[in-house]
Structures are given as C-alpha cells and as structure tokens.
Amino acid sequence: MEQRYATAPQQVPSMTTEELRGHYLVEDLFVADEVRAVHSHHDRVVLVGVLPRTGPLSLPAFPEIRAERLFDRREAGVVNVGGAGTVTVDGEEHRLAPTACLYIGRGAQEVSFASDDADAPAAFYLFSAPAHTAHPTVLVEPGGGTVRELGDPLTSNRRTLTQYIHENGVRSCQVVMGVTTLHPGSMWNTMPAHTHDRRMEVYLYFGLPEDARVVHLLGEPHETRHLVVADRQAVISPPWSLHSGVGTASYGFVWAMAGENQSFDDMDPHPAAVLR
Ligand SMILES: O=C[C@H](O)[C@@H](O)CC(=O)C(=O)O
Numbered sequence: 001m002e003q004r005y006a007t008a009p010q011q012v013p014s015m016t017t018e019e020l021r022g023h024y025l026v027e028d029l030f031v032a033d034e035v036r037a038v039h040s041h042h043d044r045v046v047l048v049g050v051l052p053r054t055g056p057l058s059l060p061a062f063p064e065i066r067a068e069r070l071f072d073r074r075e076a077g078v079v080n081v082g083g084a085g086t087v088t089v090d091g092e093e094h095r096l097a098p099t100a101c102l103y104i105g106r107g108a109q110e111v112s113f114a115s116d117d118a119d120a121p122a123a124f125y126l127f128s129a130p131a132h133t134a135h136p137t138v139l140v141e142p143g144g145g146t147v148r149e150l151g152d153p154l155t156s157n158r159r160t161l162t163q164y165i166h167e168n169g170v171r172s173c174q175v176v177m178g179v180t181t182l183h184p185g186s187m188w189n190t191m192p193a194h195t196h197d198r199r200m201e202v203y204l205y206f207g208l209p210e211d212a213r214v215v216h217l218l219g220e221p222h223e224t225r226h227l228v229v230a231d232r233q234a235v236i237s238p239p240w241s242l243h244s245g246v247g248t249a250s251y252g253f254v255w256a257m258a259g260e261n262q263s264f265d266d267m268d269p270h271p272a273a274v275l276r
C-alpha cells in the first residue's frame, strides 16, 4: 500500500509537474494479475485496483492499516471499469458487468475477484473509507442508480451522471460513488467547476482511447494547475481542490467521495470567469 499524505493548498504554487503528479495522480493502479493500493490520508481513503487476468485474485491484508482484513473497520464501493467479472464476498458471488457497482459493507472477510474472459479482463476499482457500522453488501446493475442528465452539447459537456452509493440509494457510512459518461462529441466534465470543503473526492478516468488524454484541473479556484491524465488513472482531490477536466476524446469516470457529509449538492460553484 502506497502512502499519500495529506497536502495543504499553500504547497501547490511551488510544486513542479512531477511533484503535482506524485501527490495527486495515481498512474499504475491496474496491473495484470496484481492488487495495487494507495492510501490517501485525505479522509483516510484507500484506493485499490484489481486486474485478474490469468486467475482469480484475493484481497490481501494491508499491514499499513493494522487490521487483519481491509473490511474490519472499513467499507468500500467497487466499480468494474473493464470486461465482465465476478466479486465473491464471503462465498456469495456478485457478477459485475462493465460499470456495475458493488457496495461492500464493514465486516466482510474473504473477498476475491475474477474475470469472465482473460482476453477482456475485468478491472475492479475499490474506493474504501473508515466505517462506523455495517451496511448490507448490495449490487447495482449498470445505470441502475439515480440518473441525472447534465450539461449541453453546445458547451461540449453533455453527460449522464449515475449515482450508485448515495443518500437516496445504496446506503453507506461515508462513501458516495457513481459514474459519469460523456456523450459523443462532449469533452468537458464538471464545468462549471466546484469544491466541497466537507468531502474529498477521487476521479478515476476510464474508456479513454490509449493515445488520448484528459487535461484535469486541480487546486484552489484562484490558483489552478493541471495534470495530463491517461486511461485508468485516478486523481485525488483534497477538499479544497476543484476537479474538472477536458478530454482529447470522450471518456467516462468513476467519482467517489468521503468525509463530513453525504450531501451530493453540498458544493460551492466556481464559474469559469472566476478561475485563475
Ligand atoms: O461532487 C460531485 C462530483 O464532482 C461529480 O459527481 C461531478 C460529476 O460527475 C459531473 O459533473 O459530471
């Protein structure tokens, strides 16, 4: 488990490109036949990437959190950003089609992952946060959550946002999670941009062609920086950072938050004209 300690906005102006990427970009979460984990100390979120190709993979113990199992004190949302596959939680198999979401509640013991087809392997993305109680493990089929249509083709930001784990959907302690997919020809996400100082957030970009990139904006609204992001890379947004991006091709992303509240609309807008 890689440790990413929390950062303050005052650090951002002096960071080089490499430093910005080292703090906020997760480049290699999905490696064939491996389980990779990154611990962001912003709200103690753990990101895990699991890419089972030649056989099933089990979720290991992570000594850094001093627990026998990841779910001893935690919950997680899982979204499959690869081909179809299966997540088995304490003997119960859950089949995840591409972009399906599985919530795993506190107390789960044995968790394993498998792909249907080694030539189109599943890619399971876990977003885990500390949990004070156990909510039931629930599967949501692709598009099965609360759907919001956002943006306009004229501003190149027409997109479909699906909330899976949220206040009025699958229950959790902290995790709020969903998937946004851009319509063909639309390239901008989350513009106008926003911050939510009560929650951190992570975007995992997927479905981006190999030679395309997303230019992702971060930082305080009056002091923005950018990261050039490839497919299946994640960006950590501290609560004080905006998070928005534009692709050189269209794409989707898994967004997930944890923190003080689960109120999706508790956000402060920052129109384009105020950004610096
Ligand atoms: O706080 C909410 C998150 O940033 C995302 O849900 C926004 C998003 O997916 C979008 O505008 O497309």
Ligand SMILES: [Zn+2]
Pocket: 194, 195, 196, 201, 243, 267
């Ligand atoms: Zn947000």
